[in-house]
Amino acid sequence: MFVAVTRVKNLPAAARERMTEAFRQGARDLAQFSGFLGLELWTTEDSLDAVSRWESREAMEAYSTSSAFGAHHAGPSRGGEVVYYDAEVIR
Secondary structure, three states, rough: EEEEEEEEEEOOHHHHHHHHHHHHHHHHHHHHOOOEEEEEEEEEEOOEEEEEEEOHHHHHHHHHOOOOHHHHHHOOOOOOEEEEEEEEOOO
8 A cells, every 4th residue: 555645734723624625625536546545634733634545656646647636736835745655554
């Protein structure tokens, strides 16, 4: 499994809520991409982590070169960072 974590820190509550809602809306589009496994939103008082799970790096890269990705990432930047992980689920 491949995981991409977009982390945005130092967010005022109103901005965090707007971004959370934008991720919720965008998640509907992600389902159309082969290899998409899910999206989780993790929040603290002043940060938001959007954790997307993919079958492979190639699946995530197909999304990242799509017009949907461009639409999802349009608008003002909040200076977030993205960290990528190769992951293994152990039950």
